[in-house]
Amino acid sequence: MNAPSILLDFAEGVATITLNRPDRLNSFTEAMHAELRAALDQVERPGAARVLVITGAGRGFSAGQDLAEAAMPADDEPWDVGATLENNYNPLLARLRALPMPVIAAVNGVAAGASANIALGCDLVIAARSATFLQAFARIALIPDAGGTYVLPRRVGLSRALGLSLLADPLSAEQAEAWGLIWKCVDDDRFAETVRATARKLASGPTHAYALIKQSLYAAADNDFESQLALEVRLQREAGATADFREGVRAFLEKRPAGFQGR
Ligand code: T3D
Secondary structure (H helix, E strand, O other): OOOOOOEEEEEEEEEEEEEEOHOOOOOEHHHHHHHHHHHHHHOOOOOOOOEEEEOOOOEEEEEEOOOOOOOOOOOOOOOOHHHHHHHHHHHHHEEEEEEEEEEEEEEEEEEOHHHHHHHHHHOOEEEEOEEEEEEHHHHHHHOOOOOOHHHHHHHHOHHHHHHHHHHOOOOEEHHHHHHOOOOOEHHHHHHHHHHHHHHHHHHHOOOOHHHHHHHHHHOOOOHHHHHHHHHHHHHHHHOOHHHHHHHHHHHHOOOOOOOOOOO
């Protein structure tokens, strides 16, 4: 029997999904996408988790689409590369963004192709110093996908987005942090502990408020100022109606740490 290509673990409110095809640098197959969808179903069960970490097994995070999986059609046959985006990557990116909890990409090694953009589609990207981000697409005459053309110019500006996409050179984790593409680059020997500590902190936080923070900040990229102010009113009302808000204020007034329940 084949080893599962997705591992899922739950501990203390933290769900960890490990991309697990290390001999193929965790590149994505159809089966792996299906396993990932099933794992996300588990993560989304009510009360199952308050934070999700996605990482890779072995020396890499993931090398994008498995280029060896699909048989190449004959030269006169059509090759619909958009289908895998529609069926697999786009729903995945939308799902990660909508997940009502923080999602951490723990980038342990190279993140290439669609997987670089899956990592960038997570809410917090923590990368080991030895990791790299590679918009590999132009190397095989494709365009950045899995949200790459959306997120890159918004995070690093058009000049750098074009440079990364056209030249398809690896970007170091350190440079990615300096450009504001990712949250944090940490030394390899501190990577696992940093991810663990960050996940634990988020798992004991106000989960519902985190979901609303995600919603408001992602909406800001496309909203005008007035619409964003109106959205803040609506979402702040919702945050203010949670038990965690009352607990946060009570804890502040009583000069003690808050005990958030995530609702
Ligand atoms: O349907 C569609 O195709 C459309 C979808 C597109 C979405 C995409 O993601 S397109 C982009 C696909 N990804 C790539 O182009 C990256 C391909 N990989 C690489 O360029 C290199 O592997 C890396 C730069 C990421 C890492 O290089 P290195 O030297 O550290 O490792 P390696 O030796 O190249 O890879 C290790 C093994 O993994 C190797 O197998 P081997 O020789 O030991 O038997 C390699 O072939 C395999 N591998 C790496 N990436 C892929 C892969 N096998 C299949 N697909 C891969 N994407």
